[in-house]
Amino acid sequence: MPDGMDVDEQPRGVKRKADETRTLSEAPRRIRALEQDVVNKIAAGEIIVAPVHALKELIENAVDAGSTSLEILVKDGGLKLLQITDNGHGINRDDLPILCERFTTSKLKAFEDLTSIGTYGFRGEALASISHIAHLTVTTKTQESSCAWRAQFSDGTLVPPKPGQSAEPKAVAGRPGTQITVEDLFYNVPTRRRAFRSASEEYAKIVDLVGRYAVHCSNVAFSCKKHGESAAGVSVPSNASTIDRIRIVHxxxxxxxxxxxxxxxxxxxxxxxxxxxxxxxxxxxxxxxxxxxxxxxxxxxxxxxxxxxxxxxxxxxxxxxxxxxxxxxxxxxxxxxxxxxxxxxxxxxxxxxxxxxxxxxxxxxxVDTSRTFMTQSILPAVKAPTAAISTPQPKGGTKASDQGSRENTTTRKSSVQKLTTQRPYENNLVRTDAKVRKITSMLPADQRSTSPTKGGDEEPPEDMQYEYSDKEPIICRLTTVKQLRAEVRDNMHNELTDVFSGHTFVGIVDSSRRIVAIQGGVRLFLVDYGMVSNEYFYQVGLTDFGNFGCIRFNPVLDLEELLRMAASQEQERARNADDLDWSEVIQTVKDQLISRREMLAEYFSFEVSERGELLGIPLLVKSYMPCMAKLPGFLLRLGPYVDWTDEKGCFHSFLRELASFYVPEVLPSLPSSVDGQGTVEDPEIASRKKHIDRTIENILFPAFKSRLVATRGLLKGVVEVANLKGLYRVFERC
CATH class of the missing domain: 3.30.230.10 (Ribosomal Protein S5; domain 2)
Structure with a gap:
């Protein structure tokens, strides 16, 4: 033992005596009640562990309120923004002051009610917990209320939106239902906020949760997307069946x-x-x-x-x-x-x-009597894997002789070799390459489509100059636009949507009737591409509302002159309307567009100057230019065919007219002259026809494949003309 080192002579593990313990502290610690703020934050930490737990509580509250549509908006994985909007029965204005207090609920009165609880929530802790760890805003409107009420909450109580203002709920415009906005989640719990690794991981958890409730909650529409993105991570219509909901989500x-x-x-x-x-x-x-x-x-x-x-x-x-x-x-x-x-x-x-x-x-x-397994042959002559079907073997049997065993082995080997080399049945073969051979190659030379084929010498599409701006995307919060989008989703035809999303373009059948052929699986369809284009451009207008590009005119066009051109065409077409004062019609339409130029520019990128100059029109699809010959008629129809008195009607009718303007035009099929050598087409018409055919195949139908929601109205424009399996059942008898 070195000198000068102090050593405690009492061995380890020996308890101290009572009198020695008292000397360590002057007095024992007293038991005290925690402050209410600490209690609330502890409770909030138990209930709201992550953004997905907050959203789960909000979804359950919305469904309990009888909602049939839920729209969820997420930013930074829910830490920056978590917003849910429903169309339920709302919250009474008188109940807002105690909405975020702990243990306030409309679903439980006595402890005995727990034995028959039939709702999602019952303890009244969700909103209270969220208000202690985030900035909470509630906007709600009941059916009986004449307006919506908005209130801000913090630590379970009402707080003013800005310092110096009143904390009482404020009357605002709103639709029936409730919108709950949670901002800066865990702003006052920095240790927990730092524990989250990535926003994308938290968003994936949110999408998984929304997908679960979207599958289970029948007759309820769900929409969940990131802030600033137009495409939704989950989008399920209210009328979808359980199988369709599983198909959409999984x-x-x-x-x-x-x-x-x-x-x-x-x-x-x-x-x-x-x-x-x-x-x-x-x-x-x-x-x-x-x-x-x-x-x-x-x-x-x-x-x-x-x-x-x-x-x-x-x-x-x-x-x-x-x-x-x-x-x-x-x-x-x-x-x-x-x-x-x-x-x-x-x-x-x-x-x-x-x-x-x-x-x-x-x-x-x-269903286990037939199982499907994919086999891959290693022989160089065989290129495609085939499907083999195995059936259950009967149990038991007699012992075979050596000779019988050798015969069975030989038979098995030959069967396996035959199985691995057989080709798929012809009635299951589908088109895999859209460039191999078109239906137009079977037509006479003067009727063939001018769409580009492999090895062809068609002219490339005309060049277009684009300028990119640094304008930030606008998130549309207009209720009327959301209603129009919901109407499209509710009118979706699932089977037809699947056909377009997985189709293969076959060829243009009849340009004058705007008919093309597409293949979906082993079925062949004739499609009216004019009708489909009209619906597609209308949906693009709703999806990109407020974020359109702009086709600018240089030099600018005279709006009144364009309207006069359209009026003269209408006058020739409708000779029985001679008593109509076309000059008054032109002036009325012109004044209508000029007076609403700010709204048109903000929502539709439709730019008109105060002097009546047309500066630009909306650009819906890149690399596609609508027919400018239809521009005068489009402008004239914006007067009588757009409902300028109602917001929803205005947006709907304007986008319908814009979609009609963007539909490819029908070119005349008659020749301009005939000589002894045969039919001679107008070069300008022939060039435009090539451009339209190229656009239909390479721009429009790929766009239909990626983002078209086929509605029930398109069933009139799609006809099934052949089914490969059905044809085989007919011709195999011959």
């Missing part, structure tokens, strides 16, 4: 391989329904959408049991897709076991789980 690959699940048991007091994948579908990780009494929950027990059931049907490493909606007698369920209601407890869990797994096992066994 792709057609799983939607085409689903089995219906329905089971009920009065003894255990439950009913389960949903959709589960069959044995032909497997993924690397199980997708489980579980709802108990319509509440999205997680259950490791159910997940493990279902995975064990599928292990006998799927290859090693394969996992299923399961969507189960489990309804249990509320008196058998305890929903108040987790702050975020992510977990619930219910009676007879093992028995209920066993019944569900037995039903899944039974359904899988019914």
């Amino acid at each position: 792709t057609s690959q799983v939607a085409n391989e689903l089995l219906r699940l329905e089971i009920a048991n009065e003894r255990w007091g439950f009913k389960a329904e949903g959709w589960v994948s069959n044995a032909n579908y497997s993924i690397k990780r199980t997708t489980l959408l579980l709802f108990i009494n319509h509440r999205a929950v997680e259950s490791s027990n159910i997940k493990k049991a279902v995975e064990q059931t599928y292990s006998n049907f799927l290859p090693k490493g394969g996992h299923p897709f399961i969507y189960i909606s489990l309804e249990i007698d509320p008196q058998r369920v305890d929903v108040n076991v987790h702050p975020t209601k992510r977990e619930v407890n219910f009676l007879n869990e093992d028995e209920i789980l066993e019944d569900i797994c037995n039903e899944i096992r039974s359904n899988l066994g019914k």
Whole structure:
């Protein structure tokens, strides 16, 4: 032991005596109640762990309010902005002062009500918790109210929007329903805010949550997108079926391989329904959408049991897709076991789980008599993989002789070789290359389309000069535009939309009637591209509302002169309207456009000067120039055919007229002169025809494929003329 070193002679692990303990502190610490602000922040931290948990509470509140449409806007993964807009019954103005206080709810009155709770929320902690860790704004309107009310909250109480202003709710314009805006989430909890790794990861969690409720909540439309982007991460119409909702959220690959699940048991007091994948579908990780009494929950027990059931049907490493909606007698369920209601407890869990797994096992066994596997031959002569179908072999059998075994082995080898070298059936062959051969190559030379083909010498499309501005994209918040977009989504025809999204362009059939042929799978369709173009340009106008490009005229055009040209054409076309004062019509339309030039420029990039000069018109699609011969008629129709008195009617009618202007024109098919050598076309018409054909194939139909929502009205313009499998069934008899 070195000298000068102080050592505690008391060995380690020996407790100090009572009198020694007292000397360490002058007095024992007293028990005190925490301050209310600390209590509230602790409670908020338990309920709102991440932006996705805040959104879950808001979605459940919106659905509880009877909403049929939910629009969600996210910025920076929900940390900067999280906004949800619904069309529910709203909140009374008198209830706003206590809206964000803890344990204020309209869904629970006595503790006994927990035994029969039938709503998503009941404790009244969601909005209170959010208000303690974010800036919360609520805008709401009931059906009986003459206006909407907007209020700001902080720490559970009303606060003024700006210093010096009143904290009372303010009357504003708004539609029925509620809009909740959460800004700067966790602004006063910096340690938790720094814990989030990336905004994209948080947004992915939000999209997953919205997708779960979009699948489960029938008759409710969901839309979720990032702030500043026009395309939505999730967009589900209200009239979509459960299968269509799964197809939209989780792709057609799983939607085409689903089995219906329905089971009920009065003894255990439950009913389960949903959709589960069959044995032909497997993924690397199980997708489980579980709802108990319509509440999205997680259950490791159910997940493990279902995975064990599928292990006998799927290859090693394969996992299923399961969507189960489990309804249990509320008196058998305890929903108040987790702050975020992510977990619930219910009676007879093992028995209920066993019944569900037995039903899944039974359904899988019914369809397991035919399984599809893809095989790839290694022989150089074989280029395409083929599909082989394996059937179950009967159990048991007699012992074969050595000679029989050798014969069976030889037979098996020859069967495998034949199986791997056979080609697919012709009635399943589909067009894979749009450039191999067009339908127009089979027509006479004078009727062939001038669309470019491989090795052709057609002229390249005309060059266009573009200037790019630094203008920031505008997020459209107009209720009328959102209503028009919702009308398009509600009118969507799912099957026809799938045809356009996966079609192959075949060729132009008749330019004078504006008919083209497209192929979807093994079916051939004739399409009126004029009707489809009109609907597409209208949807582009709604999607890019306020963010159009501009076609500028240099030199500028005289608006009155263009209107006079259109009036003279109308006068020749309608000779029985001689009593109409066309000069008054021209002046009225001109004054109408000049008086509304600011609105037209802001919303539509339609620029008119005070002196009546047309400076520019909207640009809807890059690399496509509408026919300028239709411009005078388009301008004249903006007077009587646009409803300038109603906002929604104005936007709808203006975009319809703009879409009609952008539709490719119909060129005359008659020759301009005839000589002894045959028909001679006008060079100008022939050149324009080439340009239109090239535009239809290379610009418009690829655009239809990427973003067209086919509505039911387009069914009149699409006719199925051939189905390869149907033709084979007819001709195989010959």
